[in-house]
Amino acid sequence: MDLTSDGTSDGPHVLRIGGRALVVPAATAGAATGSTARVPGTDGLVSRIDGLTGLPNASLARGTDSNALGERSAAPYVESDGPVSRATAYVAAIHLGGAEPAVPPRIESRVEGDALLVEVIWLDDTTDVVHLPAPDLPQAGLTPT
Numbered sequence: 001m002d003l004t005s006d007g008t009s010d011g012p013h014v015l016r017i018g019g020r021a022l023v024v025p026a027a028t029a030g031a032a033t034g035s036t037a038r039v040p041g042t043d044g045l046v047s048r049i050d051g052l053t054g055l056p057n058a059s060l061a062r063g064t065d066s067n068a069l070g071e072r073s074a075a076p077y078v079e080s081d082g083p084v085s086r087a088t089a090y091v092a093a094i095h096l097g098g099a100e101p102a103v104p105p106r107i108e109s110r111v112e113g114d115a116l117l118v119e120v121i122w123l124d125d126t127t128d129v130v131h132l133p134a135p136d137l138p139q140a141g142l143t144p145t
Contacts, residue, residue: 012083017092018061019049019077023070030074032058037076047096051078053107053118054090087111089118089132 022041024030030039035051037058051058055078062074078092089109095101106121116132 014080014082015055015084015090016077016079017049017051017055017090017094018075019094020047020096021061021063021067021069021073021075022047024062024072024074027062027064027072029072030060030062030076032060032076034058035078037078039074039076042070044098045096046098046100047076048101049076049078049095050093050104052091052093052104053109054080054084054088055092056081087116089116091118091120 019037019039022039022045023043024039025042030037032038035056035058036048037060038046038048039060040046049058057080058076058078060074060076062072064072067073080090084090089107091107093101093104103123105123108119108121110117118130118132120128120130122128
């Protein structure tokens with residue numbers, strides 16, 4: 001985030017969520033397509049991020065001599081199309097492991113009463129429901145059901 005000379009934000013801003021940076025063998029290691037970015041590290045780890053809801057743009061942050069990890073590193077990230085909106089779910093799945101991740105969960109969100117509900121539906125159809133703080137529905141252009 002950039003700050004003005006008086007210390008305030010110059011927003012509005014896009015939302016960016018990043019995965020774990022890894023040491024990479026070459027400055028061009030890793031790939032991003034659509035809402036998924038993946039970095040294979042030199043140690044066999046894979047860092048991957050999938051924008052599941054509201055985060056359609058994936059990319060990589062690459063660095064040379066920029067941190068303590070190693071000479072070259074890269075981190076996957078996803079970001080929103082534009083400034084974030086109230087009463088909107090932004091969801092990313094982040095993976096760090098020795099193999100490719102399984103298929104990410106499916107996400108469904110809705111306004112119910114005065115709450116924003118986000119359902120995370122896993123591969124085996126197990127569902128977790130996240131109740132987010134009540135948004136200012138009229139300001140967000142939403143109507144309670």
